[in-house]
Amino acid sequence: MDLSTLRKALEGERYVFDDNLLTTLYIAIKLGKPLLIEGAAGVGKTEVAKVLAAAYGVELTRLQCYGGLDEAKALYEWNYQKQLLSIQLNLKQSSGKTGGAETDGKTSQGNAADQAVVSGDANGREAECGDKRLEGLFSRDFLLERPLLKAISSDREEVLLIDEIDKADEEFEAFLLELLSDFQVSIPELGTVKAKMRPVIVLTSNNTRQLSDALRRRCAYLFIEYPTIEKEYAIINAKIPGVPAKLAADVAAAAAYLRNNEKIFKKPSIAETLDWASALMALDQKRLDEESAAKTVGFMLKNQEDILEFSEDGGFGRFIAEQLT
Amino acid sequence: MDDLLLNNLLRFFEVLRTAGVRVSLSEAIDAIEALVFVGVLDRTTVKAALAACVAKSENERKIFSECFERFFINPLEKNNYITHKTQAREQRKLEIIERASELQYQGQELDLSNELKEVYSEITVSERQSILDFLERSSTGKNMKSHFKPITENVVKGKLNNLKNKYRKPCDHHQCSIFYSPVSEAGIIAEDAEEAIREENSLIYKNLSTIEDKDMPAVIQLIRAMAERLRKSTRSRLRTSGRAGLDFKRTISSSIASGGTLFRLKYKRKHGPKQRILTLCDVSASMYRFSGFVLKFISCLHAEVSSADNYVFSTGIEKLNIRSFTTSTDIEQEITKSKVWKKGTDIGQAIHHILTDRFAIVNSSTIVIIVSDAKTLNVSKASEGLKQLSAKVKQIYWLNPIHESDWSEIAGLDGFKQHCIMLDCSNLDKLSRACERF
Numbered sequence: 061m062d063l064s065t066l067r068k069a070l071e072g073e074r075y076v077f078d079d080n081l082l083t084t085l086y087i088a089i090k091l092g093k094p095l096l097i098e099g100a101a102g103v104g105k106t107e108v109a110k111v112l113a114a115a116y117g118v119e120l121t122r123l124q125c126y127g128g129l130d131e132a133k134a135l136y137e138w139n140y141q142k143q144l145l146s147i148q149l150n151l152k153q154s155s156g157k158t159g160g161a162e163t164d165g166k167t168s169q170g171n172a173a174d175q176a177v178v179s180g181d182a183n184g185r186e187a188e189c190g191d192k193r194l195e196g197l198f199s200r201d202f203l204l205e206r207p208l209l210k211a212i213s214s215d216r217e218e219v220l221l222i223d224e225i226d227k228a229d230e231e232f233e234a235f236l237l238e239l240l241s242d243f244q245v246s247i248p249e250l251g252t253v254k255a256k257m258r259p260v261i262v263l264t265s266n267n268t269r270q271l272s273d274a275l276r277r278r279c280a281y282l283f284i285e286y287p288t289i290e291k292e293y294a295i296i297n298a299k300i301p302g303v304p305a306k307l308a309a310d311v312a313a314a315a316a317y318l319r320n321n322e323k324i325f326k327k328p329s330i331a332e333t334l335d336w337a338s339a340l341m342a343l344d345q346k347r348l349d350e351e352s353a354a355k356t357v358g359f360m361l362k363n364q365e366d367i368l369e370f371s372e373d374g375g376f377g378r379f380i381a382e383q384l385t
Numbered sequence: 386m387d388d389l390l391l392n393n394l395l396r397f398f399e400v401l402r403t404a405g406v407r408v409s410l411s412e413a414i415d416a417i418e419a420l421v422f423v424g425v426l427d428r429t430t431v432k433a434a435l436a437a438c439v440a441k442s443e444n445e446r447k448i449f450s451e452c453f454e455r456f457f458i459n460p461l462e463k464n465n466y467i468t469h470k471t472q473a474r475e476q477r478k479l480e481i482i483e484r485a486s487e488l489q490y491q492g493q494e495l496d497l498s499n500e501l502k503e504v505y506s507e508i509t510v511s512e513r514q515s516i517l518d519f520l521e522r523s524s525t526g527k528n529m530k531s532h533f534k535p536i537t538e539n540v541v542k543g544k545l546n547n548l549k550n551k552y553r554k555p556c557d558h559h560q561c562s563i564f565y566s567p568v569s570e571a572g573i574i575a576e577d578a579e580e581a582i583r584e585e586n587s588l589i590y591k592n593l594s595t596i597e598d599k600d601m602p603a604v605i606q607l608i609r610a611m612a613e614r615l616r617k618s619t620r621s622r623l624r625t626s627g628r629a630g631l632d633f634k635r636t637i638s639s640s641i642a643s644g645g646t647l648f649r650l651k652y653k654r655k656h657g658p659k660q661r662i663l664t665l666c667d668v669s670a671s672m673y674r675f676s677g678f679v680l681k682f683i684s685c686l687h688a689e690v691s692s693a694d695n696y697v698f699s700t701g702i703e704k705l706n707i708r709s710f711t712t713s714t715d716i717e718q719e720i721t722k723s724k725v726w727k728k729g730t731d732i733g734q735a736i737h738h739i740l741t742d743r744f745a746i747v748n749s750s751t752i753v754i755i756v757s758d759a760k761t762l763n764v765s766k767a768s769e770g771l772k773q774l775s776a777k778v779k780q781i782y783w784l785n786p787i788h789e790s791d792w793s794e795i796a797g798l799d800g801f802k803q804h805c806i807m808l809d810c811s812n813l814d815k816l817s818r819a820c821e822r823f
Contacts, residue, residue, distance in 0.1 A: 063423070083433035087419045091438075098443065141648055148646070267443075268614065276441035277409055283443050322602040325609055 061089065069115030074298045075107065076291060081282060085112070088280035094240045094261035096225075096276065099284035101266050102329015108282075109221035109262035116260070122221045123207040125228035131235055135245055137204045143197050198249040208239060212255035219260045225275075226265040233275055240278040287330065289316045295330060296337050303337055310348035310384060311337045317379045318360055323369040328360040335359050348384065350377045390425065391417070393457075396571070398439070400452050404575035406445045412438055428457070451578035470573050481506045487517065488541065490534045491524045497538075501545045508548050516544055589813040593678045593786045604678060607813055608685040661746050662693040663778075665739070667757030668720060669699035669730040675786045679756055682784075683716060694746065698735035699728035700762075704744075732757065733766030736774050751778040755805070758787045764797030771804040781805035784819060 061069070063086050070077055070085075085108070088095035097105040113120035123134055196202075205213060211220035225233065239245055243255040263279060265271060287295060292312040296303055315333045318324055328336075336359040345352050353376035361367045394417060398408045408416075416438035423434045432453055440449035458466070485502035488495045497505070505513065523529060523537045583590050591600065635651035643649075666679050683695055683705065695705040703723050705716070720726065732755075739745045747753075753774065761767050775781050781804065785792070789809040792798050801807065808819035 079429055080433045080436075083423060083430050084437040087422065087434050087437045090422045091415055091418060093415065096441070140650065144646060144648055273407070273441075277412060279441070280415075280437045281441045282437065283446050322606060325606060 061086075066115070070111055073111045073114050075111040076287075076295045076298055078291070081108070081284070084280060084282040089260060091280065092243075092258050093280045094263055094278060095282060096263045096265065096271070096279035097282045097284060098265045098267050100286065100327060100329070102331050103284045103286055104330055105264040105284055106221065106223055108284075109219060109223075109264075112260060112262065113219035113221075116217060116219055118216065118218055120219050120221055121207050121211045121259075122223060125222065125224050125226075125232070127227060127229060129228050129232050131232075133206060134232070134235075135206050135208045136247060137206065138198070138249075139202045139204050143202050146197060146202070200250070203247075203250075209245060209253065211259040211261075212239070212243060212245065212253065214259070215256055217257045217259065219262065222261065222263045224266060225263045226268045226271060230272070233272055237274055237278065240275065286316075286319050286327070289313055292316070292330065292333060296334065299334050300337055300341070303341060304346045306347045307340060307345055308337060311340065313383055314348060314353065314376070314379060315360070317383065318370070321370065321373060323373060324361065324366045326362055326366055332360055332362075348376075348380070350375075350380055353380075390420075394420075397435075397452070397456050400456055400571045400574045401439060401449065403569075403571040404448045404452055404578050406440060406448050406452075408439045412441075415439075431457075447582055448578055451581050452574060455574045455577060467570055467573055470577065488520060489524070490520060490537045491529070491531055493531070493534060495520075495534075495538050495541060497542065497545070500549075501542060504545045504549050508545075512548060516541060519544075589817070592788075592812055593675050593810065593816075601681065604813065605681055605685055607817055608682050611816070611819075612685055661751045663739070663745065663747070663751055663753045664693055664695045665702075665735060665753065665755045665757070666695070666697050667699065667730060667732075667755075668697045668723070668726050670727045671730060671758055671760045672786075673727055675758070678786065682756055683720065696735070696739070697723060697725055698730075698732070698738075699725040700731045700734065701725050701728070702735040702738045730757070730761045731763060731767075732759070732761040733763050733768075733770045736767065736770030740770065740773060740777070747774070747777050749777070749779055753778050753781040753805075755781065755783045757783070757785065759783070759785055759792075759795050759798045759801055759807075761797070764800070768797055768800040768804070771801055775804040782819075783807040784810045784816075786811055 063082070066086050066089070067082055070082065085095065087093075095108075097108060099105055109122075110120055203209075207220065211218045222236070225236075240261065243258050244252050246252050263275075289309075289312045292315060293308055296308040296312060297305075300308075311333060315328055315336075319327045336356060339356045339359050340348065340352060343352055343356070357367060357370075357376070361370060395413070398413050398416075401408050416435050419434040419438050420431065423430050425431055432450075435453070436446060436449050440446045455466075456463075481499075481502050484506045485497060486494055488497065488505065505516070520537065520541070523533070523540075589603070630653055632651045632653045636647055636649070639649050639651060640647045664683065666683055668679060672679060683697075697703055697705060697720055701724060703725050705719065739747060771781070783801065783805045785807055787795065787809075788811040792807075792809075798807075808815075810816040810819050
């Protein structure tokens, strides 16, 4: 995929982006490097992977990280139940065969020497069979593929999203290093599984903890900031069809105003701006006014302390007086 | 790629490394390869491609951007810029030396370090005049002998050392004096980029003692972010490691349904002990200049981590029953009214109280946060107390509002550092970096 095709693909998904994002994404794909995206919550980090998957025409393979996530949930797990069933079935089959051999033995009691030879051969064959069955228990048939293994085992180019990597434990982050650098994973019973087709890997982080330098070194890096008023206006227009132009502009300006207010701790995200614009549309607003903004402030500010701080600071009345009149 | 371009890129990586961006060899190779894909005709694309490969954090992005804009300019313009910078520095050095030469005792120039000479050149006219007046009085006073020079010199050094914090440049390096300024192209560009970032974010590089009321919202945001990080990290530590060993009892009882076959294995869940945070905030007279920060620290920490035990101390110690207060102003008023407000400091006594108080929860799941400048009476008692406390608790973090380069001047501080993680939080930038350690 060249730069212009990628641009068209992203535009086709109605994704609003800048040249910096496009170039970084293109470089990551071309160099075959995972892309680490950082930024505040709700700036559209996850959306990059979704749009990329849509552009590639593949389903997004997603691994949501959380504290305590381990390789059993991320990479693979042996299907214990299936293994047990297989053992039970094999036991029944082999006991059936052994029973048959005993009956044959009774009918040919006259030839003890022959029986000893047959019995010795049968034991040898059974031991060999047992080893093969044991090996079979740890084959791909009994492997439950989790997102990471699924992504690298695929025959076509997949898009793998490892979302909110900062929420996973440091041990898991270290475990990911092999996958991110060599696109392979080691399964003790099976050996090393190499990617047939290198997946496009996107990692996102809200920066709640510092990621290791080792992980950063293996990735191309993109930092997404809160959008400018113009960009957010474009996003509102792209995502909410039929939104009145003035309302979209007011909402974008109000969102920027809220984010620039140092007293507000939880800054509103783009998704919240979109929800707010939809709520205002539902109230038949053509422009933002103080009353409707105050009624719907809960879409933008999600804790009481921030709402109080904002109202003490003049609230939407001050914003409208300063910027919309 | 031609040699000139390659050479330019390698020099640029050198600039980045000097400015603090760790560019590894593999990252450098990636960056060069990236340019092969995007070409070098469009400046914005080149910048984005290089940044994607070598600048791997928000902070590194800022440094990268400043360095890029200074490095990739017309060669003639760059030569002029480097020459101008070098000349300006030499000129400034001469000015500092000349200015310091007026500091004399009975006609003899005082023996001051370059750093103090620089401080002298930066202080206000009235502050300078005050020192000159003192020297004049000392030189011409009755019975003032020439061998009194070292005494006079020490007084001047003391005055300048006190003023140093006020005029200190927020610098990461141990020595940020102009006398240690780099002379190479990489050094000059890197230092200039660092300076530009500092100017842009002047607030976060401001010394905590000089923070004004108008800056408080930013301070509050940082402390809240730190507290939130602390709360999250203690919570995630609880969940870490998923499951423990096999739970035989539950496995066997659930296997009854499948005729005794151990069809579904049940594991024990790991439960870490509930972690507690204990804060010890120094509100003595020496910490008074940081009081704005300390008060906000306590009230914000309480807002985010409500289960924390908070103590304020100076020569004595008091537990704050924060739950009985509704607003941060109430908490701050309570602290300023307390008996320990603006007294001397006895860290050893405070720790002894914590260790012997039966209501203080001090065990292997306690994280202790001390906010203090470490200037204390009875250093050996404090060090011994800290040693005992560190043996009992999970970790001790010590937030010190004094600049790290001045720690060597604080008695006993090296001993304290052996028993805790001491973090420099002399400005908001340092505080923010300290937060990342939690």
